[in-house]
Amino acid sequence: MDKLVDLSSKSETNSPIRVTSSGNASRFNGVPDWVYEEEVFSSDYALWWSPDATKIAFLHLDETAVDEYTYPVYNPTEDAHTVVPYPNHVVMKYPKPGYNNPRVTVHVFQLDEYFDVMRDLGDDANSTEIAQGVTAELYWDGMYRLEDSIIAEVAWVSGDAFLVREVTRAAEDGNVVYFDFRNTFRNVGKVVRKLGKDGEQGDDGWIDPIQAIHPLPPSLAPDGQPAYLDIVPTSSGYNHIALFSPANFSTPRFLTFGDWEVTSGILAVDANRSLVYFQAANPSSTQRHIYAVPLPKLDGQKPEEVKALTDTSSPGYYDASFSPEGGFYLLSYEGPHAPWQRIIHVFDDKFDYVLTDNPQLNDTLAQYELPIVTHSTIESDGYELNVLEMRPPRMDDSGRTKYPVLFRVYGGPGSQMVDTRFSLDWHAYLVTELQYIVVVVDGRGTGFRGRTLRNPVKNNLGRWETVDQIYAAKLWAAKDYVDPKRIGIWGWSYGGFMSSKVVEADAGVHSLAMAVAPVTSWRLYDSIYTERYMNLPAENPDGYVTASISNVTGFHHADFLLAHGSGDDNVHFANSAHLLDMLTAEKVRGFRFRMFTDSDHSIYRRGANRELYEFMTEFLLEKWGKGGKRRSW
Structure with missing residues (x-):
């Protein structure tokens, strides 16, 4: 500027x-x-x-x-047949841990x-x-x-x-x-x-x-002094709305409380009615609902109960965008059923303007059998973890048919994969067409369940998350309808790191793993993200070793697929190159690898995204075949 x-x-x-x-x-x-x-x-x-x-x-x-990182651009065009004798290079300033x-x-x-x-x-x-x-x-x-x-x-x-x-x-x-x-x-x-x-x-x-700092309108500021709202952890470790009035005050005055978390910051403040609007992971951490809470009028006044503006009697995932003064808001329903949007007038309950309710999508969905999605929890080392299971329609759960199970993982600090949003993607295809079961487990370190669940991974990325994924896989392996010889895991980015850590653990439960654009050593990722969770390498040298892929013996014992874009400016291709070097030294040969030329972290260049998913699908079919295997009594 x-x-x-x-x-x-x-x-x-x-x-x-x-x-x-x-x-x-x-x-x-x-x-x-x-x-x-x-x-x-x-x-x-x-x-x-x-x-x-x-x-x-x-x-x-x-x-x-800041040190520079350089990577080649082999073909700057969209024509895969173009020959470029001398590739260009991208030079970028990219700080890494300790630098x-x-x-x-x-x-x-x-x-x-x-x-x-x-x-x-x-x-x-x-x-x-x-x-x-x-x-x-x-x-x-x-x-x-x-x-x-x-x-x-x-x-x-x-x-x-x-x-x-x-x-x-x-x-x-x-x-x-x-x-x-x-x-x-x-x-x-x-x-x-x-x-x-x-x-x-x-x-x-x-x-x-x-x-999330949100200033209060001047009409609500006491004695003309500025005041603001912020999201602050309570003493029990849950993120809630706190008032700081005046703005140079040090002690938070909480407007919300409880064993749930405010998730989106402050959506709006209605100065006329002294209301604060927000989104929260309540009544379940897998849901999102819109709430209002009054601003306190007097010092020492106890926080008032929050009021739900969306139907909390059934699972739902909502977001909202408010007008500047909070008189109207666009309410977006994002699941578990087909999404819709309405404009709501806060002063008129009869006002109901439907922006879209996706009738064509609903008609299309009615023509197909969709995955059966169930939500549950498991307990790992005393921590309650959210679980989502996608089952094939009309699945035989008598135990006579044994189904393969593919765990989908991300698992990064503060993230969430298990929620009630509407989604139809590659996993729905695996479930309905290939008759696989897909399971997602949000382990330790993931978000929206308080700091008690998040904090264990500090300075230990990959340790407890791996324990949780292996424990969940063992639980599913013991189920009557699961084929214990066909249990796998896959993930992208941090999820690729997690898939690789599970293979490294060599627990004997996963026969297959797929890692896309994985971090394989945290010394190769960027400084601000990594040091937030791992400290600097000089302060946590052993942690950086155990948090990375350092022992590849377990890769002899699993069918492993690795894919990465050579133009990834986020998780550099150097991560996969490092893993490939270790596999070479260990003489691990039975794995599958694809480099997607010039693709960035999203792997889209020159048709790469579809090819990636077809590559993984064919790998699954080759190793596991299609559908459940029925046994004779």
Whole structure:
């Protein structure tokens, strides 16, 4: 970001205002580098307007010291027959665990002051010098060294006040810092909230990468002081809505509570009715419902009961998008049945505008037999885990027919695969056409069931998740309708890592595994994600060994399929190359491997996605055959 253009009605010029002059190929203003876009903001911008449009907060990212990663592009065209004698190469700054991160600082450009100064100095003023003169770099006591700092969130809570959330690379300590631009020392902030073991989290887990700060409308702010809502873990480890009023207050005042979690941040605040709208994994962690809760009117007032706006009497998965003042919202039903959307008027129960109810999809679904989906839980080492099972229609569960079982896994920290959303994909084909059973188990480390379930994987990625997957496979192997010789597992990305870890464990229950674009060594993945869960390699050297694929003896004992795109800029192909090297050294030869030329992490280039799924389907049919095997009595 080297230029800003003010288009408001009070603008005194239509010319661009150059705010910064420091940008180059390695230094960015207002836009994130690769790792911040991927792991922190999940967006392509790093600037934030104040609510009254008088100021802009932005990040300056300097990745000069970040090491480069290079990979080839063998064919830049969409024609697979094109011959390119000298491939191009992509060179990207990609920080890996223990190596240099981008150095990030926070700045604020004060547009209102810029216009004041320009008006005073007249036409002869140098606009660039003035803009830089009213741009402040921010500081605060207790700042982490730039080498150890992650700026995790920036949020305005009024036209003059905003917050910065800073955490360490290991995401074990952090602060929320308050800035008030009405003060004389406006660029010096005050730490108002402490995060981590000695702060709001209060345990040995990580600080969740949540960006949920939501300012209260001025009409609801007491005495005109800014206030805001945030998602904060309670003492029992569940993420809930907390009020901080005024905004420089340190103690959260919880609006919601219970053994369930708020999942989407704050959807809206209705200032007229003093209501806060949100989505929650309640009454079951596999569901999503929309709720409202009143803002407290008095200090010390106990939180009021939340009110469900969706039908919680039957399983459902809902999302909502509210109008700016909360008077209307688009309600999206996402499962378990066919999705639909309606517009709801909060003041008129009779208002019911159907945006879409998918009649053609419902007609089509009525013509086919679909998988029979059941939800349940199992207990592994005292932890209750969510399970989804997809069975073929009209399956013989008497025990006379033995069916193969394919476990689908992701399992990354804070993730969720077991939910009640509508889905028809490749797994539905396996179940209905090939007569396989597909099972999904969300093990330790996964999300929306509190920090007690998430925290065990800290510094131990892959250990307890593997234990849970193997335990679940043994439970299914003992079922009357399951063929214990045909139990497999497959996953993509973190799921590919999990599939590989299960093979490495060599527990004797999985006869087949498929890994797509897997991480095989956490020293090869990006720094911000990995260090959040594993700390830095120098602080956890043994953990990095045990969390990676380090012993491939078990690969002799399973039918293994490996696939990866050579142009993967996220989980680099180096991960699969590393695993292939270890398999070569161990003389493991009975596996199947495909490199998909120039495909990125999604594996789509030049028809690769369909080919990948057909490749895996043929592998399953070759190793297991089709359907259940009926035995004679």
